[in-house]
Amino acid sequence: MDILTAIEILVKSMLFASAPLIFTALGGVISERSGVVNIGLEGLMVIGAFSAVVFNITFASAFGAATPWVALLIAMGIGGLFSLIHAVASITFRADHVVSGVAINFLALGLGVYLVKAWYGAGQTAKIPEPLYYQRIPLLYDIPVIGPILFNNYVTSYLAIFVAVLVWFLLFKTPFGLRLRSVGEHPLAADTMGINVYKMRYIAVVLSGVMGGLGGGVYAQTITQDFSASTITGQGFIALAAVIFGKWHPLGAMGAALFFGLAQSLAIIGSSFPFLADVPNWILLSAPYILTILALAGFIGRADAPKAVGTPYIKGKR
Amino acid sequence: MFSRTQTILIPVISVVLGLLIGAVVMLVSGYNPIEGYSALLRGSLGDSFYIGETIRQITPYIFAGLAVAFAFRTGLFNIGVEGQLLVGWIASVWVGLAFDLPKIIHLPMAVLAGAIAGALWAFIPGLLKAKLRVHEVIVTIMMNYIALHLVNYLVRYVISDQQNTTSRVPESASLKSPFFEALTEFSTMHYGIFLALAGAIIYYVILEKTSTGFELRSVGFNQNASQYAGMNVNRNIILSMVISGAFAGLGGAMEGLGTFGYAFIHGAFSGVGFDGIAVALLGGNVAIGVVLAAALFGILKQGALIMPLQSGVPTELVEIVIAIIIFFVASSYIIAYLLQRFKKGAQ
Numbered sequence: 001m002d003i004l005t006a007i008e009i010l011v012k013s014m015l016f017a018s019a020p021l022i023f024t025a026l027g028g029v030i031s032e033r034s035g036v037v038n039i040g041l042e043g044l045m046v047i048g049a050f051s052a053v054v055f056n057i058t059f060a061s062a063f064g065a066a067t068p069w070v071a072l073l074i075a076m077g078i079g080g081l082f083s084l085i086h087a088v089a090s091i092t093f094r095a096d097h098v099v100s101g102v103a104i105n106f107l108a109l110g111l112g113v114y115l116v117k118a119w120y121g122a123g124q125t126a127k128i129p130e131p132l133y134y135q136r137i138p139l140l141y142d143i144p145v146i147g148p149i150l151f152n153n154y155v156t157s158y159l160a161i162f163v164a165v166l167v168w169f170l171l172f173k174t175p176f177g178l179r180l181r182s183v184g185e186h187p188l189a190a191d192t193m194g195i196n197v198y199k200m201r202y203i204a205v206v207l208s209g210v211m212g213g214l215g216g217g218v219y220a221q222t223i224t225q226d227f228s229a230s231t232i233t234g235q236g237f238i239a240l241a242a243v244i245f246g247k248w249h250p251l252g253a254m255g256a257a258l259f260f261g262l263a264q265s266l267a268i269i270g271s272s273f274p275f276l277a278d279v280p281n282w283i284l285l286s287a288p289y290i291l292t293i294l295a296l297a298g299f300i301g302r303a304d305a306p307k308a309v310g311t312p313y314i315k316g317k318r
Numbered sequence: 319m320f321s322r323t324q325t326i327l328i329p330v331i332s333v334v335l336g337l338l339i340g341a342v343v344m345l346v347s348g349y350n351p352i353e354g355y356s357a358l359l360r361g362s363l364g365d366s367f368y369i370g371e372t373i374r375q376i377t378p379y380i381f382a383g384l385a386v387a388f389a390f391r392t393g394l395f396n397i398g399v400e401g402q403l404l405v406g407w408i409a410s411v412w413v414g415l416a417f418d419l420p421k422i423i424h425l426p427m428a429v430l431a432g433a434i435a436g437a438l439w440a441f442i443p444g445l446l447k448a449k450l451r452v453h454e455v456i457v458t459i460m461m462n463y464i465a466l467h468l469v470n471y472l473v474r475y476v477i478s479d480q481q482n483t484t485s486r487v488p489e490s491a492s493l494k495s496p497f498f499e500a501l502t503e504f505s506t507m508h509y510g511i512f513l514a515l516a517g518a519i520i521y522y523v524i525l526e527k528t529s530t531g532f533e534l535r536s537v538g539f540n541q542n543a544s545q546y547a548g549m550n551v552n553r554n555i556i557l558s559m560v561i562s563g564a565f566a567g568l569g570g571a572m573e574g575l576g577t578f579g580y581a582f583i584h585g586a587f588s589g590v591g592f593d594g595i596a597v598a599l600l601g602g603n604v605a606i607g608v609v610l611a612a613a614l615f616g617i618l619k620q621g622a623l624i625m626p627l628q629s630g631v632p633t634e635l636v637e638i639v640i641a642i643i644i645f646f647v648a649s650s651y652i653i654a655y656l657l658q659r660f661k662k663g664a665q
Contacts, residue, residue: 037455039397039455039459085645089645089648089649092652093648093649093651093652094649094651094652095645095648095649095651096648098395098397098455099595099599099644099647099648100644100645100648100649102397102592102595102596102644103641103642103644103645103648104641105592106592106596106637106638106640106641106644107637107638107641107642107645109634109637110634110635110636110637110638110640110641111634111637111638113632113634113637114343114347114632114634114635114637114638115347117626117632117633117634118347118348118349118632229586230585230586233585233586234463234586237459237460237463240456240459241456241460244456280471280475281467281471282467282468282470282471285463285467286463286464286467286468289460289461289463289464290460290464292456292460293442293446293452293457293460293461296446296450296452296453296456296457297446297450297452298450305453
């Protein structure tokens with residue numbers, strides 16, 4: 001295999017595998033920046049994948065080629081609604097964020113598979129009739145060498161990178177973002193300054209649901225193209241790892257997700273590369289997790305969480 | 319924070335609410351909840367075969383629940399039980415296959431190997447927490463996935479010759495019980511349940527009756543005060559994770575030496591470790607509570623397998639019920655608040 005083909009395969013599979021991770025990790029960044037731990041990202045992806053697939057199967061004849069895009073909007077909406085459960089439990093009912101997130105994961109998988117069985121009579125849906133496809137970007141595709149590599153991918157991959165920049169702008173360049181971050185660093189001070197801590201946290205958690213739903217919808221409509229109990233198996237946790245490896249920064253999380261996407265695709269196609277053939281594939285599969293632990297331990301730069309992450313805010317209590 | 323009656327009342331209310339919401343889910347999706355739940359009961363306690371299967375299901379739940387609960391009592395959240403259970407599983411099977419010894423030595427050695435492997439897997443997050451203040455939740459989640467991929471690799475390339483399962487462990491390392499099998503119309507019930515109950519007693523003794531247990535609990539209540547009283551907080555954090563991991567590894571050994579008798583490639587997690595979180599929470603992190611909660615979840619999980627055949631209700635209904643129970647137990651603040659309002663209203 002010549003070097004150019006190798007690079008093309010690598011870049012494409014990286015973009016392909018990491019788009020859902022980027023969306024979901026951005027959701028995680030927003031939620032954790034507001035002070036709410038979201039272990040439920042996995043569950044939010046599950047519910048997004050489920051909604052997108054069911055919508056795609058049911059309404060493909062009505063929406064035609066636009067179906068996968070409408071399905072993504074639906075997945076975002078339902079993801080947002082679903083995350084309200086986590087918001088109510090962890091913000092209003094002061095439940096342990098981690099426990100509530102674990103429950104979200106249980107509930108999403110249980111509910112998704114339950115409904116699939118109730119509606120379709122089997123544990124797995126049919127293939128979706130209208131998946132997302134590779135698209136060549138006109139003009140840019142014709143650039144020699146880099147054109148075919150960079151500009152013949154899923155539109156969702158470009159969208160993911162664009163949204164990452166958007167979230168960075170939202171969090172770091174707008175008053176809204178400043179408020180959201182302040183609530184995660186020092187809720188009492190934020191409250192004193194007239195910021196509604198509960199409202200900001202609710203918005204952040206729902207946004208994380210929207211992004212997690214989007215990530216799940218993208219994953220199901222590009223990679224698996226159906227829904228079953230084994231559609232989302234750990235992608236939400238890889239996204240969570242990307243949040244931390246990216247140091248709770250939208251662009252960092254994007255970079256981490258790209259890197260983890262690369263590691264994931266290397267584990268699958270790595271054996272066709274001579275220099276990777278001798279690496280046992282469990283190491284490639286585990287790379288995101290091992291690296292995250294090393295990052296947390298301070299071996300790869302210091303990763304510090306937002307100060308108030310994981311603690312419920314109780315008004316009037318110091 | 320909560321009174322004694324509340325600590326009993328909150329789990330009971332949570333379970334009742336969980337089952338009620340499960341019934342609503344069945345109604346809304348066009349099933350008969352009474353038929354569903356009675357099928358569940360028949361499928362878990364209906365005859366001696368099902369009872370045997372249910373007890374077999376309860377066995378790893380007790381260990382997983384004890385593992386999560388033990389860490390909780392020291393103020394640590396061990397989400398890594400799933401991974402510790404997997405490495406315990408593979409280690410016990412490996413020792414079972416690698417040696418040829420009389421049963422009286424072989425079986426304890428294989429069981430112990432499971433405990434040690436689980437303990438080692440939990441030692442890493444414990445060490446990182448104690449020395450570098452790295453949050454154990456994230457590390458244990460990551461360790462789960464590393465365990466999953468590592469164990470699959472070991473099964474495929476090291477213990478077996480590119481197979482999806484290992485060979486069966488020999489009689490001398492097996493927990494299988496011809497006596498129980500005959501008693502329960504050849505269910506997969508094995509001797510592990512005795513080990514699980516013994517584990518619950520050991521849990522109680524360590525935490526409530528030894529000075530080590532006192533220190534562990536004390537660190538869980540207040541690290542600063544414990545430090546000030548001359549306790550070694552870091553040592554206790556590591557010790558707590560190691561003991562918690564050992565319980566988890568024992569749960570894996572039960573699966574490896576009892577239920578299955580071999581190890582196999584997991585496409586995804588068994589779920590036992592995550593269910594252990596629910597068991598520990600519902601059981602209030604005390605030994606007797608964990609055993610009771612494990613029994614409840616064992617009944618639900620086992621009965622769920624029969625539900626689709628007898629009432630058409632998908633198995634996953636039970637996942638929904640368990641999730642809702644966790645939500646309510648976790649949100650105990652609001653239940654306690656409502657109970658208080660209710661009492662005030664009555665006066």
